[in-house]
Amino acid sequence: MAVRKFEYKDLEEVYEIARNSLEEDYAIDFFLYLWQFADAFLIAEKDGKVVGFIIAIKPSYQEMRILMLAVDKLYRRQGIGSNLIRELILRHPEIRKINLEVKVNNKEAIKFYKKHGFKIKEKIENFYTDGSSAYIMEKTLF
Numbered sequence: 001m002a003v004r005k006f007e008y009k010d011l012e013e014v015y016e017i018a019r020n021s022l023e024e025d026y027a028i029d030f031f032l033y034l035w036q037f038a039d040a041f042l043i044a045e046k047d048g049k050v051v052g053f054i055i056a057i058k059p060s061y062q063e064m065r066i067l068m069l070a071v072d073k074l075y076r077r078q079g080i081g082s083n084l085i086r087e088l089i090l091r092h093p094e095i096r097k098i099n100l101e102v103k104v105n106n107k108e109a110i111k112f113y114k115k116h117g118f119k120i121k122e123k124i125e126n127f128y129t130d131g132s133s134a135y136i137m138e139k140t141l142f
Contacts, residue, residue, distance in 0.1 A: 001044055001045065001046045001051070001078075001079075001080060002044070002045050002046075003042050003043065003044050003045075003087040004042065004043055005041065005042060005043070006035055006042065006053065007043075010043050010050050011031060013050035014031055014050060014053050015031060017050065017051075017052065017053065017070050017071070017072050018031070018070055020072070021070040021071065021072070022068065022070055023103065023128070023130070024129060025129075034055050034067065034068075037057065038055050038057055038067070039056060039058040039064070039092070040054065040055065040064070040088055040091065040092065041054075041055050041056075042054050042084055042087055042088060042091075044071070044080045044084055046075065050072075051071060051074075052069075052070060052072060052075065052080045052081060052084055053069070053070060053084070054066060054069045054084040054085065054087075054088055055067045055069075056088060056098075058092070058095075061094060062094055062095060062097065063096070063097045063098075064088065064097070065099050065100065066085075066088075066098060066099070069081060069084060069085070069100075071084075081112060082116065085116055095141060096140065096141050097139070097140050097141065099121070099137065099138045100118070100136070101124070101127060101134040101137075102134060102137055103128060103132055103133070103134055104123065104132065104133045104134065104135055113137050113139075114137075116139065117139045117140075118137040118138060118139045119137060119139070120135045120136070120137055121135075121136045121138045122136040123135055123136075124136065
């Protein structure tokens with residue numbers, strides 16, 4: 001498995017992974033928009049196939065915010081999500097804090113993030129388009 005920067009040719013595969021993995025419904029153009037403004041848009045590739053991705057922005061020099069992390073359902077529990085987080089940190093050594101939002105009922109994702117040192121910091125009511133709430137999770141580095 002290799003991790004590399006997103007390229008335009010990855011758009012369809014990223015969109016399909018998001019559509020099949022995430023509850024929010026994103027237009028394909030949204031990923032092009034994020035590509036322009038994200039500080040990190042990384043792809044996990046296995047045997048020439050995109051199997052996961054992570055998109056993050058830097059609100060400040062030492063802070064990173066993960067906007068999306070998704071792994072194709074057929075490739076989960078193989079360390080791909082972990083590798084994407086690890087690669088994000090390696091490519092941005094200045095980062096001291098990472099945060100993200102996750103649905104409060106997404107037990108699998110919450111468990112995954114806790115395994116990687118993220119802690120629940122706050123709850124935001126009505127965060128998602130379906131009215132569900134989110135936890136803000138945070139990981140401090142160094």
